[in-house]
Amino acid sequence: MNNISKLISLLGGTGAVAEKLKIRPSAISNWKKLDKIPSTKLEAILELSSYLDVNIENFFPSKKLNNLKFKMLLIICGGIASYKSLEIIRLIKKTDIELDVVMTKSAQKFITPLLVTSLNEKKCYIDLFSVEDETKMNHIKLARNPDLILVAPATANIMAKFANGLADDLASTILLASFSKIIFAPSMNPIMWNNLATQENYKTLLDRGIKFIEPDTGDMACGENGIGRFPEPKTIYEFILSYIKESQMLSSQFKNISIVITAGPTVEAIDPVRFISNNSSGKQGFEIASELTKRGAKVTVISGPVNIPFPNCENVIEVKTAQEMFNNVTQQLPADVLICCAAVADWKLIPKTSTNNIIDLNNKIKKTNKNLFFETIKNPDILETIAKSNLRPKIVIGFSAETDNIKKNAHSKLISKNVDLMIANDVSNNKVFGEDYNEVCFIYKDNYEQLEKQSKKSVAYHLANKINDLLVNFKKEA
Numbered sequence: 031m032n033n034i035s036k037l038i039s040l041l042g043g044t045g046a047v048a049e050k051l052k053i054r055p056s057a058i059s060n061w062k063k064l065d066k067i068p069s070t071k072l073e074a075i076l077e078l079s080s081y082l083d084v085n086i087e088n089f090f091p092s093k094k095l096n097n098l099k100f101k102m103l104l105i106i107c108g109g110i111a112s113y114k115s116l117e118i119i120r121l122i123k124k125t126d127i128e129l130d131v132v133m134t135k136s137a138q139k140f141i142t143p144l145l146v147t148s149l150n151e152k153k154c155y156i157d158l159f160s161v162e163d164e165t166k167m168n169h170i171k172l173a174r175n176p177d178l179i180l181v182a183p184a185t186a187n188i189m190a191k192f193a194n195g196l197a198d199d200l201a202s203t204i205l206l207a208s209f210s211k212i213i214f215a216p217s218m219n220p221i222m223w224n225n226l227a228t229q230e231n232y233k234t235l236l237d238r239g240i241k242f243i244e245p246d247t248g249d250m251a252c253g254e255n256g257i258g259r260f261p262e263p264k265t266i267y268e269f270i271l272s273y274i275k276e277s278q279m280l281s282s283q284f285k286n287i288s289i290v291i292t293a294g295p296t297v298e299a300i301d302p303v304r305f306i307s308n309n310s311s312g313k314q315g316f317e318i319a320s321e322l323t324k325r326g327a328k329v330t331v332i333s334g335p336v337n338i339p340f341p342n343c344e345n346v347i348e349v350k351t352a353q354e355m356f357n358n359v360t361q362q363l364p365a366d367v368l369i370c371c372a373a374v375a376d377w378k379l380i381p382k383t384s385t386n387n388i389i390d391l392n393n394k395i396k397k398t399n400k401n402l403f404f405e406t407i408k409n410p411d412i413l414e415t416i417a418k419s420n421l422r423p424k425i426v427i428g429f430s431a432e433t434d435n436i437k438k439n440a441h442s443k444l445i446s447k448n449v450d451l452m453i454a455n456d457v458s459n460n461k462v463f464g465e466d467y468n469e470v471c472f473i474y475k476d477n478y479e480q481l482e483k484q485s486k487k488s489v490a491y492h493l494a495n496k497i498n499d500l501l502v503n504f505k506k507e508a
């Protein structure tokens with residue numbers, strides 16, 4: 031009996047788990063066959079295991095908490111619940127999680143750094159301008175070192191500062207300088223929490239991918255009643271452990287899977303100074319590359335010219351033209367998955383000048399009073415050519431930027447180009463290109479799924495889950 035079969039049996043068997051998760055028993059039978067739980071259902075399984083008191087560590091031996099090598103930074107802010115963070119430290123200290131603690135100036139009005147230092151048996155960081163610490167650029171180290179930053183309790187003030195990019199003390203500077211996952215556990219008076227400003231900051235942070243442990247409702251220390259209570263430290267601790275377990279499992283989800291992603295625009299020269307291109311920023315493709323890399327995939331990005339930092343992935347190849355992009359994608363094959371996210375110029379424009387009919391990169395076309403005509407030459411359709419070739423990866427995904435009949439046009443392309451999943455978006459009125467948000471529809475052969483407008487990071491997260499499902503299905507059908 032494999033691991034997943036044992037786990038399902040402990041959770042009450044196929045029928046009971048299917049009923050609790052409101053899915054078909056055949057789906058669970060599949061997990062058992064493949065010895066794998068799809069990422070989209072991990073959270074539900076973790077919840078069910080915790081509810082039934084089943085220790086799942088035995089079923090994922092490599093994810094044992096004692097082998098976590100997980101680094102966490104706790105930022106304590108100045109609120110009535112600051113003292114409860116001491117209990118969080120005590121609980122975290124029972125695991126092998128490596129913990130650092132930063133306190134804001136206000137937090138030190140409620141509890142002392144000495145108390146935190148003795149509990150954590152480690153220096154507690156309090157000062158951005160510490161001569162001793164900053165010889166080692168400590169604020170950057172503290173920002174980069176942890177896998178996870180927990181802000182608990184998070185005040186209305188730190189939420190406002192982070193939402194608006196302020197960095198006027200150690201805690202807020204670390205938050206801005208970090209690539210780590212950030213979780214906020216807010217606690218404040220109900221009026222403060224419900225204040226439009228706090229709610230807008232909360233929404234902004236959620237949209238940017240910050241996770242929240244929602245405040246509880248009940249009697250507050252200030253005598254009022256409502257939403258804003260700090261959750262019990264044990265609840266926060268358990269949330270953190272579940273998060274770590276889930277992210278550790280996800281981190282090997284695409285182990286041994288190679289993925290090629292095209293991103294950004296292509297640029298087609300007309301002469302040495304002129305070109306045609308488009309407004310694609312590369313953001314969506316780079317977010318997808320980062321998410322898939324986090325989940326263990328070997329990701330190669332082939333990017334047109336962009337003005338944003340490259341994602342942290344195995345390999346980034348810079349190209350300019352559609353033809354270069356096509357050549358480089360082909361060189362990266364075979365791969366398991368191809369995601370064509372780049373906005374590739376469909377045509378090259380060959381100027382019809384008196385001298386010649388080719389693109390002359392040495393001689394600028396002279397300005398005259400006459401009209402200039404171009405011959406259009408079709409660029410290779412990277413998606414279609416590869417999807418129909420014998421180099422076709424197991425899964426081929428395309429993006430379809432449309433201005434009208436979005437779903438219908440994207441579906442026609444999915445069929446005609448032999449693609450597994452088409453991600454359609456409406457690019458009319460300068461929407462999408464260069465923005466941080468995207469409103470996409472996942473189009474399959476027989477159905478579609480419209481997603482709400484959300485950050486490109488969040489779209490990448492959903493897409494990674496879909497890719498996992500597609501790979502599981504591919505394996506099943508193979």
Ligand SMILES: Cc1cc2nc3c(=O)[nH]c(=O)nc-3n(C[C@H](O)[C@H](O)[C@H](O)COP(=O)(O)O)c2cc1C
Nearest residue numbers: 107108109110111134136137185186187188217218
């Ligand atoms: C007794 C007292 C209790 C407070 N409790 C809270 C609280 O629970 N939540 C909150 O957001 N602010 C609370 N504040 C206000 C914050 O301490 C204040 O906004 C401070 O600037 C927060 O700084 P920090 O975010 O750098 O820690 C409280 C202030 C006092 C004096």
